[in-house]
Amino acid sequence: xxxxxxxxxxxxxxxxxxxxxxxxxxxxxxxxxxxxxxxxxxxxxxxxxxxxxxxxxxxxxxxxxxxxxxxxxxxxxxxxxxxxxxxxxxxxxxxxxxxxxxxxxxxxxxxxxxxxxxxxxxxxxxxxxxxxxxxxxxxxxxxxxxxxxxxxxxxxxxxxxxxxxxxxxxxxxxxxxxxx
Amino acid sequence: xxxxxxxxxxxxxxxxxxxxxxxxxxxxxxxxxxxxxxxxxxxxxxxxxxxxxxxxxxxxxxxxxxxxxxxxxxxxxxxxxxxxxxxxxxxxxxxxxxxxxxxxxxxxxxxxxxxxxxxxxxxxxxxxxxxxxxxxxxxxxxxxxxxxxxxxxxxxxxxxxxxxxxxxxxxxxxxxxxxxxxxxxxxxxxxxxxxxxxxxxxxxxxxxxxxxxxxxxxxxxxxxxxxxxxxxxxxxxxxxxxxxxxxxxxxxxxxxxxxxxxxxxxxxxxxxxxxxxxxxxxxxxxxxxxxxxxxxxxxxxxxxxxxxxxxxxxxxxxxxxxxxxxxxxxxxxxxxxxxxxxxxxxxxxxxxxxxxxxxxxxxxxxxxxxxxxxx
Numbered sequence: 001x002x003x004x005x006x007x008x009x010x011x012x013x014x015x016x017x018x019x020x021x022x023x024x025x026x027x028x029x030x031x032x033x034x035x036x037x038x039x040x041x042x043x044x045x046x047x048x049x050x051x052x053x054x055x056x057x058x059x060x061x062x063x064x065x066x067x068x069x070x071x072x073x074x075x076x077x078x079x080x081x082x083x084x085x086x087x088x089x090x091x092x093x094x095x096x097x098x099x100x101x102x103x104x105x106x107x108x109x110x111x112x113x114x115x116x117x118x119x120x121x122x123x124x125x126x127x128x129x130x131x132x133x134x135x136x137x138x139x140x141x142x143x144x145x146x147x148x149x150x151x152x153x154x155x156x157x158x159x160x161x162x163x164x165x166x167x168x169x170x171x172x173x174x175x176x177x178x179x180x
Numbered sequence: 181x182x183x184x185x186x187x188x189x190x191x192x193x194x195x196x197x198x199x200x201x202x203x204x205x206x207x208x209x210x211x212x213x214x215x216x217x218x219x220x221x222x223x224x225x226x227x228x229x230x231x232x233x234x235x236x237x238x239x240x241x242x243x244x245x246x247x248x249x250x251x252x253x254x255x256x257x258x259x260x261x262x263x264x265x266x267x268x269x270x271x272x273x274x275x276x277x278x279x280x281x282x283x284x285x286x287x288x289x290x291x292x293x294x295x296x297x298x299x300x301x302x303x304x305x306x307x308x309x310x311x312x313x314x315x316x317x318x319x320x321x322x323x324x325x326x327x328x329x330x331x332x333x334x335x336x337x338x339x340x341x342x343x344x345x346x347x348x349x350x351x352x353x354x355x356x357x358x359x360x361x362x363x364x365x366x367x368x369x370x371x372x373x374x375x376x377x378x379x380x381x382x383x384x385x386x387x388x389x390x391x392x393x394x395x396x397x398x399x400x401x402x403x404x405x406x407x408x409x410x411x412x413x414x415x416x417x418x419x420x421x422x423x424x425x426x427x428x429x430x431x432x433x434x435x436x437x438x439x440x441x442x443x444x445x446x447x448x449x450x451x452x453x454x455x456x457x458x459x460x461x462x463x464x465x466x467x468x469x470x471x472x473x474x475x476x477x478x479x480x481x482x483x484x485x486x487x488x489x490x491x492x493x494x495x496x497x498x499x500x501x502x503x504x505x506x507x508x509x510x511x512x513x514x515x516x517x518x519x520x521x522x523x524x525x526x527x528x529x530x531x532x533x534x535x536x537x538x539x540x541x542x543x544x545x546x547x548x549x550x551x552x553x554x555x
Contacts, residue, residue, distance in 0.1 A: 006235040007244065070238035074191065103238075124243055126236055134238050145242040 005128035008174050011050055012154060013041065014167040015104075015121045015137070020111045023099045038094035039123075041168060043085045045180055047093035049170045053125060053133045054082040061086070067125070069103020069135045076102060103135035114139060120158070120167065153179035190215075193222035194255060196402055200227075200316075200376045201257040203400035204340040207322070208380040210404030212489075213460030216380045219404065220318050223378055224266050227257065227316045258374040261314035265307050267300040268318050271325030277332040282360045296360050301334065305359070308375035309348060315375045322379040328395050333357050337371040339398045344370035383456040384493075404460075406446060411439055411461040415468050426552040428540040431468070434475040437540055438464065438482055440547035441506075445486050448504040449493055459489045476536040483539055498527040506546035513542060 019039070041047075054065035061084035068077040081096040098104065104123045114121050119141040126134045140158070143151045150171065156179060157169040172178040196219065199206045210216055237245055258264075269280065277283060280299045287293040304315035328335060334357050336342055342355040350356070350370050358366045379399060381391070412419060415435035421443075428434045446458040464482050469475040487505055494500035499516060507514035513532040518525040534542055545551070 004234045004236075068238070075238070126243065128236060134236065136238055136243055138243050139241070142241045145246055147244045147246055150244045 005130040005132065006173075007126050008129050008172070009049070009053060009127040010150065010171040010173070011046070011053070011125040012122045012138070012157075012167075012169050012171075013039070015106055015111065015123050016166050017108075017111065017115075019123075020106055020108050023105055024108060038083070038096050039098040040092050040094045043091055043093040046168070046170060047082075047084060049172070049180065050082055050093070050095075050125070053127045054080070055131070060084065065133055067101055067103070067133050067135050069101060071102065101135045104137060106137060114141075117141070122154070122167070149173065149177045153177070190219060190222060192219050192402075192404060193226060196223050196378065197226050197257065198255040199400045199402060200378060201255060202340075204343065204373075204375070205338055205377045205399045206379070206402055207396065207399035208378070208402045208404060209383055209456070211384060211406050211456055211458040211460045212382055213462035214404040214406055215460070215462055216382070216404055217320065218462075220320065220378065220380055224268075224316070224318060227314075227376075228264050228266050257316075257376050258314035261312055261374055263307070263310065263312045264314045264316075265304070266316045266318060267304050268320070269300050270320045271322050271327060271330065273325055275325035275330050277330055280330040281332055281334060284360070284364075296362050296364055298360075298362065301331075302359050304375055305369060305372060308372040309369075313374060315372075317375070317377045319377065319379040321381065323381040323383070323391050327391055331395070334371070335395060335398065338377060342371070343373050343375075346373045348372065384454075384458075406455075406458045407461050408439065408443055411442070411464060414461075414465050415439065424544050424547060424549045426544075428472060428476065431470060431472050431475045434472060434479050434540060434543075435468070437543035437547060438479050440549075441483070441543040442486060444506060444547050445490055445504050449490065452497075452500050452504065453493050457493045459486060463489070473536065476539055479539045479543060480534055480536060483534060483542060498529050502527070502529050506548070509545040509548060509551075511541065511545040511549075511551035513538060513545075 051063060054063035056064045058064060063082045063084075064079055065082070066077050067080045068075055070076075078100045080098070080101065083094045083096055085091065085093055106121055111121055119139050122138045122140070124134075124136050124138055126136070128134070138146075140154075143154060146154075153169055153171050154167075157167050161167045170180040172180065192215075196206055196208065200223070208216055208219060235244065237243060271280075278285065278297055278299065280301050282296065282298050282302045284294040285297045287295045301317060304317045307313040308315040331338070337355040337357045339355070341353050344354050345351050348370075354370045356368050356370055358368055361367050377399075409419060415432070415438075417432060417436055417439060421440055422436050424437055424440065425433055428437065442459070442464060449458050463485055466478050466482065469478060490501055490504040494504055502508065502514065502516040505514060506512050507516050507529065515530040517528050517530055519528050520526070532538065
């Protein structure tokens with residue numbers, strides 16, 4: 001029997017209130033760093049790490065790839081663009097129109113309740129060894145059911161990050177496990 | 181954005197699994213070659229697959245589940261049960277209550293002796309009654325045997341609302357039944373909540389036993405459709421029908437003609453006999469060719485399959501057969517004629533020899549494409 005595909009790259013980002021509002025309104029929300037339709041993140045180290053998940057390069061700053069997600073046993077997908085830094089924002093990279101990734105959708109009420117209960121909510125982008133890229137969310141309180149290589153890295157990044165900042169991280173799992 | 185079944189098992193298998201969880205008993209039906217046995221196998225694998233979670237789960241509370249963890253809230257019936265077994269049974273004309281449930285069987289030896297036979301359903305009941313057990317009984321060709329006779333008094337007990345509570349105790353609605361123990365005594369039982377029955381049948385087959393309404397009512401129906409989109413995807417064709425050229429210049433022209441002819445034949449069968457008599461997409465799924473000449477060779481075989489199916493469906497009805505294969509189309513090489521038989525006009529279908537030189541024209545005309553303009 002064929003082995004099921006295994007994860008080789010995992011990007012995770014804490015979903016903040018501003019991200020939820022961005023998702024809902026698809027408009028410019030200053031409290032999450034602006035960017036009307038984009039998920040912005042530090043160009044170092046994440047842009048280079050995320051690039052293999054978006055294999056089609058259209059130009060020096062633009063890469064795209066298919067992102068999949070599952071809900072109620074139905075798989076959906078969308079083409080998503082990864083943008084490199086600009087002269088105006090040399091320290092930022094971004095995933096364009098991220099609100100089209102329904103696999104990351106979190107409603108504001110559930111998000112507030114989760115935060116109120118002391119649990120963070122994360123958006124994940126997972127690349128498998130068959131090159132498929134999947135989006136999904138994950139609650140901090142469910143980390144106990146995760147394999148150690150993943151749970152330990154997320155916990156490490158939570159401990160390193162000030163409470164007011166968003167928790168980011170990346171796991172490379174080609175050879176061993178590297179938590180960045 | 182696109183929406184498809186996820187990788188691995190089909191969307192049908194997931195939906196059937198969810199229906200099993202809710203209703204306990206599911207009856208899968210569909211035209212021949214719609215993938216019934218395949219979907220049974222997929223449900224078998226999904227049901228038995230607990231305890232080895234995938235390295236990555238696109239949905240559920242965990243993304244990278246710990247080995248052996250069960251995903252609560254999933255579609256899996258009895259998700260907390262770790263000892264999961266599946267029984268496969270195929271009904272036939274000789275299937276008896278004794279074979280399927282339990283009974284006495286003569287034993288060859290000195291004098292007259294009998295032994296107790298425990299059938300797969302009782303075996304599954306005993307397993308599902310154990311603390312960690314969950315059972316799935318798969319019955320293929322359920323209407324090829326005397327199903328009501330084979331279930332006997334258990335017909336009432338299998339109903340979802342008539343089962344025992346999850347802890348094994350009887351409720352006010354639970355229906356009791358007796359089984360034979362190996363020492364020949366009778367024992368009263370209730371159908372466990374962790375036992376599921378998945379049956380499949382082909383309603384179009386002429387050599388079948390009809391299922392009575394009371395029996396069918398105890399199963400949630402699930403109909404596997406004839407699916408043109410699957411056949412189009414198989415042959416690498418566009419999702420919607422394309423105009424057929426007058427001559428096949430490429431492999432895709434041949435397959436487009438084949439799919440359109442199949443759709444037209446099935447449409448006539450649906451009108452003349454009923455949807456369940458159509459020919460499923462699986463019957464045409466030969467390995468796609470990359471050369472037109474080889475595709476035409478396959479098309480000859482597949483057109484013969486279509487005609488043979490229509491001949492069986494319209495057995496004794498020559499005009500119906502002629503209609504099904506498009507003999508009325510202007511460009512069709514088939515002709516419906518009348519001859520006198522005992523002084524009475526009788527229909528006769530004149531059939532040409534079909535080979536690679538004319539099969540595309542046959543497909544094209546059966547699909548209802550306009551005849552080529554005269555040279």
